Amino acid sequence: MEGTDRRTLPATSWAVLGLLSFGEELSGYDLKKWSDRSLGFFYWSPSFSQIYSELKRLEKAGYATSRMIAQETGTRDKRVYRVTDEGMAAVREWARSTPVDPPVLKHGPMLRLWLGHLLEPEQMREIVDGHREFAERMRRCAVADAEAAEERPAWAYPALTLKWAERYYASERDLATAMLADLARLESRTASGNPAAPAPGTGAQPG
Amino acid sequence: MEGTDRRTLPATSWAVLGLLSFGEELSGYDLKKWSDRSLGFFYWSPSFSQIYSELKRLEKAGYATSRMIAQETGTRDKRVYRVTDEGMAAVREWARSTPVDPPVLKHGPMLRLWLGHLLEPEQMREIVDGHREFAERMRRCAVADAEAAEERPAWAYPALTLKWAERYYASERDLATAMLADLARLESRTASGNPAAPAPGTGAQPG
Numbered sequence A, B: 001m002e003g004t005d006r007r008t009l010p011a012t013s014w015a016v017l018g019l020l021s022f023g024e025e026l027s028g029y030d031l032k033k034w035s036d037r038s039l040g041f042f043y044w045s046p047s048f049s050q051i052y053s054e055l056k057r058l059e060k061a062g063y064a065t066s067r068m069i070a071q072e073t074g075t076r077d078k079r080v081y082r083v084t085d086e087g088m089a090a091v092r093e094w095a096r097s098t099p100v101d102p103p104v105l106k107h108g109p110m111l112r113l114w115l116g117h118l119l120e121p122e123q124m125r126e127i128v129d130g131h132r133e134f135a136e137r138m139r140r141c142a143v144a145d146a147e148a149a150e151e152r153p154a155w156a157y158p159a160l161t162l163k164w165a166e167r168y169y170a171s172e173r174d175l176a177t178a179m180l181a182d183l184a185r186l187e188s189r190t191a192s193g194n195p196a197a198p199a200p201g202t203g204a205q206p207g
Helices: A012-022 A028-036 A048-060 A085-098 A108-114 A121-150 A153-188 B009-020 B026-036 B048-060 B086-097 B108-114 B123-150 B153-188
Strands: A063-068 A079-082 A102-106 B064-069 B078-083 B104-106
Touching: A012 A048, A012 A079, A012 A085, A012 B048, A012 B108, A028 A079, A048 A063, A048 A079, A048 A108, A063 B086, A079 A085, A108 A121, A108 B009, A121 A153, A121 B026, A153 B108, A153 B153, B009 B026, B009 B048, B009 B078, B026 B048, B026 B078, B048 B064, B048 B078, B078 B086, B108 B123, B123 B153
Parallel strands: none
Antiparallel strands: A063 A079, A102 B104, B064 B078
């Protein structure tokens, strides 16, 4: 417990403890797989090193325990982690009593489009096209993972959020399609192809 | 320039330089207002102190300059910032040549719903309801800001991303409505109201 103030655990620690709160004994590899197939769609896709550093923190706080288990001959033993009763009480308390953070979005493609006056129309289309493909890929993964989650009663709520993710990425894809249409309309309004090219003498013209 | 490696400027610096790249001379207050009304919907709503620290970094790199301008009697002079030709070339180069980061989403409400097995149904509804209200509020702000941006030709691309934001938050609102329906369906399937309450003996039962 020394060195870990439980009240200040970051949301990422609670996320990893949340993965353990479904009650199974999981290896770092399992935790990575589980988070990629649920958390990753709407919150965080941790790296192995992030998972191990969170596990260390959780063990130190007394919220998780681990043990080595033997593997088949020829493969190394593996360490598996389990939530403790104290950890279970803590994550429940966190889920019930901590104010919910509003969503944080850092939308790289939109940041770039916002600076459309610095880009060529062709580049903008490529950015939006790439984003549309990304969204459709994510949607398809969410469909597959939602189906897998629905098979296990304990995962009813993860399945619900995966259903949400499926719709979210379908919407992201459709918003990209709508933006391509908006871009085409905007370009057709101007001969130059870039209606927002800064006027001369604003100190903002091309160098 | 010493102490600032231009190639490693964070995306937030480029975002502030991006605000200046529309060519106007802006105070910290203007930058805050402009970012809240565009960037804030899809990337970043910087605090005043973040804006000033980015401006400091941009001035040091030679990408922005500032001067004091006199205000009406009785109010303090204010410092206004402008992009330099070098800054304009740099932000154009960044926008055109840096790979676009995929969107990053940290969806607090979904993180909580994912842990529905630790919550009461009533709490889940409150979380989703609160998120629906947040999304509708954001949508309404985006509508107003898109209308304002459309009045200025130089803001054609910001207007485009605000149009996108309007649709994005409408979709967030509708996904919340759909989730309320999914939650109701899930609850009706079980007498206890929580279909995913961990089974006894998994080490995950209520403490």
